[in-house]
Each structure stands twice: as C-alpha cells, then as structure tokens.
Amino acid sequence: MDRRQKKTRDAIFQAFSKLLEKKRYEHITVQEIIDEADIGRSTFYAHFETKDELLRSMCTDIFHHVFTEDLPQEADHAYSAGSKSLELKLGHILYHLKEHHRDLKGILSSESGALFMRYFKEYLQDLFGRYMADFHANVPADYLLNHLVGSFAETVKWWITGKMECTPEEVAGFYMAVIAV
Amino acid sequence: MDRRQKKTRDAIFQAFSKLLEKKRYEHITVQEIIDEADIGRSTFYAHFETKDELLRSMCTDIFHHVFTEDLPQEADHAYSAGSKSLELKLGHILYHLKEHHRDLKGILSSESGALFMRYFKEYLQDLFGRYMADFHANVPADYLLNHLVGSFAETVKWWITGKMECTPEEVAGFYMAVIAV
DNA sequence: TAAAAATCGAACAATGTGTTTTATATCGAA
C-alpha cells in the first residue's frame, strides 16, 4: 500500500475515532472528519464512499486483529473439549478487544454501536457455531445460538463501555456463569 | 384530542410503518412519509420535530399498551414468588407484543430496531429489577441485570423477526430455560 | 354562528452530500 494512502487512511480513522468520543455517530458529518483529519474532500471520497463504509472498515480492521491474531494460549487447549476451551477462547478475544478499547468506547457510545454489534455478531456466529454441540438445552438450536452470540456481544459492550475494572478472564467467567445451560 | 390531530397522527404512523416494511429507517425521508401519509409538510412538523421522535412516539405508544394493559392472568399469581411469576408476566408481555407484530416487524427490520431495543430495555430494566432477588449468580448485579434484560429483548427480536411459529408461552419457556442461573 | 385550532401548500434559507476538474506533490520502479 502506498505510503500516502496509509497515511491518509490512518488520519481518517484517528479523526473519526476522536470525533466519536465527543459526538454521536449520526451527527458527525463527513466535513468534520475531513477537517479533523486535515485532508481534501475528494481524498476522503477516494477512500470511502460513505460514512457507514468508514465505520465498517474500522470494525473490520479491529475484527481482523482480534479474531485472526495468533492464539498462543489456545495451542495447548485446542483439543480440549467443552466449555473450558470456549472460555479460554473468549478470554483471548476479550484480551485483544481490550487493546482497542479507546476506539471501541467511541464506537460503542453512539448509534454506531448498533452497527458494530451487528458486525461483531456475524463473526461470533461462526465461532459459536463450532461449540454448539457442547450445549444441550431444550430450545430451538437457532434460538440458542442467537442467545449465546447476543449475550457475549452484550457482555463485551457492558465491559468496554463500563469502567473495565475486571480482567478479561473474569469477564469470560461471568459470561460462562450466566449462559451455563 | 382533536379528531384532525388523531387522524393525522394515525396517517403518519401508518405511512411510516408501511415504509419501514420495504425500506431501511435511515433511508426514509420526511418527504416520503409526508407523501405516503398525504399530509402537508408543515403538518408533519407540527406533530413531530424529527423522524427520530416519530419513531420514539410509535415505540412509546406500543410500550404503553404492552406494559400497562390489564394483566388478567397475573391477578391469580401476583404473590407467587420466584421464576414462575416472572415467566407468566413475560408471557403476557409477549402476548401483547404479538398484537403489534406488523408494526414491530417493520421497526425491527432496520436500524430503527436498535433504537427500539434501547427503549424496550429501559422498560424491561424496571421490570426485571423487581425480580432480581430471585436470581443468585456469582456475577456483579449490574452485569446480571444487563444480561437478563438484553437476553429477553433479543428473544423478542428473534421471535418477531422470525416466523413466529411459537406461542408466547413457548417463547417465555425458551427464555427461562436459557437464563436459568 | 363565531372564535379557536389544525391543516394546507408554497416558498425559503441552511446544511450536507457526492462528483468533477485541474493543478500539484509524492511515490515506486527502471
């Protein structure tokens, strides 16, 4: 990627993130992002078609980091069955999410949080699908999956938007405690 | 309330609801609502300051119906303690929500669903707060409340946006099954 | 019937969007 492109992209991300901290997503204009990032109008549109796509890109970047990063802890437990394996994996995801907590606080604080949650759940859907066999509840499978995914996403939101006093391990523990079926 | 006002208000609600069925909330313009409702521009703004406020009013109307309607079943069980009392109450709420499923499908299908969910949770927060004593989990109280409220809201969303093949009682049962802590 | 209130409809300013164009600056490869 061209240095200039990367520089511009980073400037936009940072400007957007900064604006999100003090303003609702809906009320942030492209012009404000441009001014904050100190770039030309046409340059912004050369990178992103819309504000929504900008948010989507930020989320995708974060998810790519969070979900595809090396999972050192997991190697030892890759074949351990059941809930402990899931708990470790979720703890690891929380650990990586924490590294982005500044960006995430901004994103989650406004309506953009709803979009983030939607994208986040798409990723989680795949992950949890692989653990569904470990759960046995007398409810429809799609309902259960929806419940597990939604609850974890809400857990993340609760953690990030709160004071984040708990460790990733503790948060994963809370989650496992309330979904134990 | 003046007949004209009621007529106009209903026309706006119906037009908005109809548009929501085929279009995303964000992409619906005030002008489209006006055209669909066949009213004057200034009339719309005499009723609602913004599109957001229109949605908020629709939600409030529905919630008022759902949460304050007579609860016939509950009279017999008002003093029964524990989870059965909660399950009955939730079943009743689901029963009333079903009466609005046409409007709700539209609202929940787009980003307006995020706003609905937020308002809905505000109401649920009060309700669940009164049952918190019945739950005992080794997690922070605010986390647990957030989990219970969020999960029920997601349950409603799953039910309304799906095929709604289950009865309110069944859905309440599913919910109780997965939150049993 | 008469005053009060709601609606209509047209015009209006203000704001934001996304595109286009031309000139300039920077990059990457030969």
Next chain:
DNA sequence: TTCGATATAAAACACATTGTTCGATTTTTA
C-alpha cells in the same frame, strides 16, 4: 536520478433533505 503513475488538494458544482415561515382554508368546539 528520472519518469510515468498515482495520490492529494482545492474549489466549484448540482442535488437532496431539512426545518421554518406565512397566509389562506378547513374543521372543530363552544
């Protein structure tokens, strides 16, 4: 280093949407 390719800047533009205003008209209520 040189040169073609590419990214950016800056300004102008058409367009859509918003929210307000105002006078005329209709409907309600007393």
